[in-house]
Amino acid sequence: MNLIVQKSRLKGTVLIPSSKSHTIRAVAIASLAKGQSNIRNPLTSGDTEAVVNCYRALGAQIDTTDPDLWKVAGTGGQIKAPKEVVDVANSGTTLNIAIGSASLVKKGQTVTLTGDEQTRSRPVGPLLNSLNDLGAHCLSVKNNGKAPVKITGQVIGGKTSIACSTSQYLSSLLLCTPLAVKDSEIVVTLLNEPDYVQMTLDWLDRQKIQYENEQMRRFKVRGNQSYKAFDATIPADFSSATFFLCGAALVGDEVTLLGLDFTDSQPDKAVVDYLAAMGANVSIGPDSITLKAAPLRGIEIDMNRTPDALPAMAVTAAFAEGETRLVNVPQARGKETDRIKCMAEELKKLNVDVEEMPDGLTIRRSSLVARRSINKSRVTGHERRGTVYLDGRSDHRIVMALSLVGLVMDDGCVVDTAEAMNVTFPSFMELMKQLGADMQLTS
Numbered sequence: 001m002n003l004i005v006q007k008s009r010l011k012g013t014v015l016i017p018s019s020k021s022h023t024i025r026a027v028a029i030a031s032l033a034k035g036q037s038n039i040r041n042p043l044t045s046g047d048t049e050a051v052v053n054c055y056r057a058l059g060a061q062i063d064t065t066d067p068d069l070w071k072v073a074g075t076g077g078q079i080k081a082p083k084e085v086v087d088v089a090n091s092g093t094t095l096n097i098a099i100g101s102a103s104l105v106k107k108g109q110t111v112t113l114t115g116d117e118q119t120r121s122r123p124v125g126p127l128l129n130s131l132n133d134l135g136a137h138c139l140s141v142k143n144n145g146k147a148p149v150k151i152t153g154q155v156i157g158g159k160t161s162i163a164c165s166t167s168q169y170l171s172s173l174l175l176c177t178p179l180a181v182k183d184s185e186i187v188v189t190l191l192n193e194p195d196y197v198q199m200t201l202d203w204l205d206r207q208k209i210q211y212e213n214e215q216m217r218r219f220k221v222r223g224n225q226s227y228k229a230f231d232a233t234i235p236a237d238f239s240s241a242t243f244f245l246c247g248a249a250l251v252g253d254e255v256t257l258l259g260l261d262f263t264d265s266q267p268d269k270a271v272v273d274y275l276a277a278m279g280a281n282v283s284i285g286p287d288s289i290t291l292k293a294a295p296l297r298g299i300e301i302d303m304n305r306t307p308d309a310l311p312a313m314a315v316t317a318a319f320a321e322g323e324t325r326l327v328n329v330p331q332a333r334g335k336e337t338d339r340i341k342c343m344a345e346e347l348k349k350l351n352v353d354v355e356e357m358p359d360g361l362t363i364r365r366s367s368l369v370a371r372r373s374i375n376k377s378r379v380t381g382h383e384r385r386g387t388v389y390l391d392g393r394s395d396h397r398i399v400m401a402l403s404l405v406g407l408v409m410d411d412g413c414v415v416d417t418a419e420a421m422n423v424t425f426p427s428f429m430e431l432m433k434q435l436g437a438d439m440q441l442t443s
């Protein structure tokens with residue numbers, strides 16, 4: 001699918017959908033708990049459908065008939081080994097967290113997990129090694145440190161050391177080790193995205209799981225614990241809000257976002273601070289955020305805590321005066337795509353002066369709006385003056401970030417592989433149109 005975007009102004013109020021990260025954690029914990037849990041206001045998307053299907057395969061009974069209330073009858077930690085390979089599709093978060101859960105399967109039983117091409121390109125070796133240290137038997141089927149993986153139980157406990165290029169490794173260990181027979185000690189030699197680990201810890205705290213946290217560098221988790229059924233409401237997603245925040249900073253007359261809770265641990269709430277530092281007009285109310293566009297200036301941003309925001313911030317930086325440096329985010333290369341490389345290549349199509357660094361991007365505004373060229377339209381079959389064609393790389397965050405280009409450019413843009421938006425944000429275009437964005441999908 002192609003997403004066609006024309007120059008637009010944004011104005012109005014929109015309710016941001018629920019958090020993908022919280023929904024996945026809620027499903028995992030409810031599936032490991034004993035009894036029925038209620039997950040209210042969950043996100044329905046490709047990634048959350050993947051986690052539901054995965055934990056159903058591992059033995060949980062999950063009723064998603066009501067999209068506003070998922071009911072989960074948990075396994076009590078007694079994971080089932082399905083005969084079939086469990087496919088987590090495009091959800092890397094599900095893969096990593098489920099690897100830990102699968103290690104709770106009874107000794108001698110095996111769970112095999114895989115995913116789509118993008119998911120199979122993401123390394124999981126460090127997590128497998130740590131679970132092996134803790135008593136499970138995990139291996140990469142192709143011996144390349146990636147999925148498909150086979151996990152043979154059972155994790156017992158003990159001590160391990162791990163470098164977490166992605167926080168998902170540590171979250172996976174923290175979620176499964178309370179159910180191990182013995183205590184576990186996890187030494188963390190590297191940790192990117194620590195706020196996502198804090199989100200996991202917040203869930204453990206609500207479950208009254210006993211652990212010691214030594215400044216995110218060493219964890220001691222008591223074994224032989226259990227998860228209890230719960231009733232929880234999923235908060236709105238700051239990662240999804242990022243595209244609306246950046247869009248409003250670029251072309252917003254007055255845009256108000258509802259449902260966002262700044263007391264939540266989600267790291268992408270920092271995007272509000274990034275945009276304010278760049279000059280956007282930001283007003284934070286008790287239950288809302290309002291932004292108005294203003295001339296933006298380049299700054300340096302340490303994005304280690306917010307790698308998912310890199311695509312949208314890169315586009316925003318392309319329209320800011322001066323130089324913007326997005327630094328200390330090497331893990332962005334290991335997401336669904338190498339987002340540093342992909343964003344550099346797409347911005348160069350706009351004549352942006354962009355420099356790709358090992359851990360980020362340096363972006364300087366160029367003659368963007370003045371750019372004029374004749375391109376043969378792949379959508380309508382006739383020539384469209386100045387239309388920019390961009391490759392979404394089948395990466396949901398890149399597709400949505402690149403759509404912001406069309407809101408600003410005189411002649412708009414076309415972004416391909418737009419179906420990838422369904423992975424995390426199926427209602428993205430609908431909500432953007434609600435604010436006045438001129439967007440349409442075409443095959």
